[in-house]
Amino acid sequence: MSCANAYPVSFFNTEGNWGAGAGQIGPGTTVHLCGTLTFNPGATGLTVYGSGTSGQPITILFEPGAVLQAPYFGGYSGAGGIYVNGYSYITIDGGSGGIIQNTANGTSLANQQSSDGIDLKNTSNVTVQNLVVRNIYVNAGSQPSRTDTAGQTTMDIELEGAVTNLVIANNTLTGSRMGINTNLSGNLNGLTVYDNSFSDHAWMASITSSSSGTMANVSIYGNSFTNWDNWQFPTATYHTDGIFLYMLGGNENAFTPQVYNNYFYGNLGDGNSTAYVYLATDLSGKPVNFSGMVYNNLFLSDAHTTYTGGPTPGFTPIVTNTTTGPHYIYNNTFVAPLQAGQAIFEQISGGVKLTLENNIFSGFCNALLDDGVATEDVVLSNNNVFYNQCSGGNQVITDSTGQMSLAAWQGHGFDLNSSSGNPNLSSGQLQPGSVAINIGANLTSLGVAALDIGAPAAYGVGGGCRTGGCTPRPISGPWTAGVYPYALTAVAPGGLAMTVR
Secondary structure, three states, rough: OOHHHHOHHHHHHHHHHHEOOOOEOOOOEEEEEEEEOOOOOOOEEEOOOEEEEOOOOOEEEEEOOOOEOOOOOOOOOOOOEEEEEOOOOEEEEEEEEEEEOOOOOOOOOOOOOOOOEEEEEEEEEEEEEEEEOOOEEEOEEEEEEOOHHHHEEEEEEEEEEEEEEEEEEEEEEEEEEEEEEEEEEEEEEEEEEEEEEEEOOOEEEEEEOOOOEEEEEEEEEEEEEEEOOOOOOOOOOOOOEEEEEEOOOOOOOOEOOOEEOOOEOOOOOOOOEEOOOEEEOOOOOOEEEOOOOEOOOEEOOOOOOOOOOOOOOOOOOEEEEOOOOOOEEEOOEEEOOOOOOOOEEEEEOOOOEEHHHHEEEOOEEEEEEOOOOOHHHEEEEOOOOEOOOOOOEEEEEEEEEEEEEEEHHHHHHHHOOOOOOOOOEEOOOOOOOOOOOEEEEHHHHHHOOOEEOOOOOOOOEEEOOOOOOOOOOOOOOOEEEOOOOOEEEOOOOOOOOOEEE
């Protein structure tokens, strides 16, 4: 391959150049993108016209320095910087820093248009990796006076139709209303999102079913999520979330997503915020068998604001708005800076059943805020740490009966092996003397392999533990509560290293 002898873009975008013949783009072909490819406003950049095969995908590879750009790419349906409709076994690989970007779309810029970085429709076995997708919409909604609503239908990666076995890995997604968005009319079966960096979105990842379609095999792990500041206003148009998992109530299919080893930091802003992880269904339809697992995540909030006189910034880590379950909340660390709000908000009365084990809650008024009766909605809560709560004590629950301290909550049979002592955290990590050490239940018997391995010390992108640096939790004996297994490393005589649990 030589960029000096590159084909024109029109060769790629001509359907007759795709197939199994000599000189055509077909199974096993790698298409190298070279230099800066600039398209007209509203254009679709590259359109795929063929499929690879298992073991021989068609690869679109960005060479070093390659950029795909337009003032704004078309979007929201059937357009984007790269458009794949109806084809399978495609790998879109940014290589060592390939970029898809808009150059003039956003508040106070030349254009305010719908736009997609990548649009995948009716696809299977597609991988999007190693890309930077940026500035699809440069919004300026950090102040209450902001009125720009044009960014509502902008996203870095759009999923349409029916999608099977999609992998989104090791990308940097920044600057649009949604980092990942589904606009499905069919089933979603197999979505793996890992090791990505999400920032500057209203919704970092919005995964929503169609009215009759199923969603299965959804895993979101090892990602970092931050910076909602530019999407706070106007509140009637935007509200802020991290991962939005939403199953429409028109079907009764099981949905069992897993959200783990992710890092959420900053706060959701002073506008219309919901949660870092929002588990919801359309309550007007039939009940949905929605049972999520949220584990090994670090929720590290701060109290910064973008304007004075506003409300307390949003930092509710998890909101449930479902009527079935249970949802399983294991080995997470929740840190709030203001002794305000709640870590988990059950949004409807008589809602989902919750199982809470091995979590650390620090700095919230309530670990759980329940619109109904908490003692009926919690299946199991134990081996947790509740520290530095509001009202001069450790309020664990607020429900229809009012606030309950840990002692009162234990009177209902919950959290008998939990503590209100100091977890002694520094940036979410345990320090010597933490009460969280060895307070946790051993959950090896659940058979969830990723739960048995704690987060790496350098939390954030790469948190999926494929590159090392993660600590296995013990097969037998107690676990440590929170996201980090605790290991004290000492230097023995002679320079030998030993690890003491």
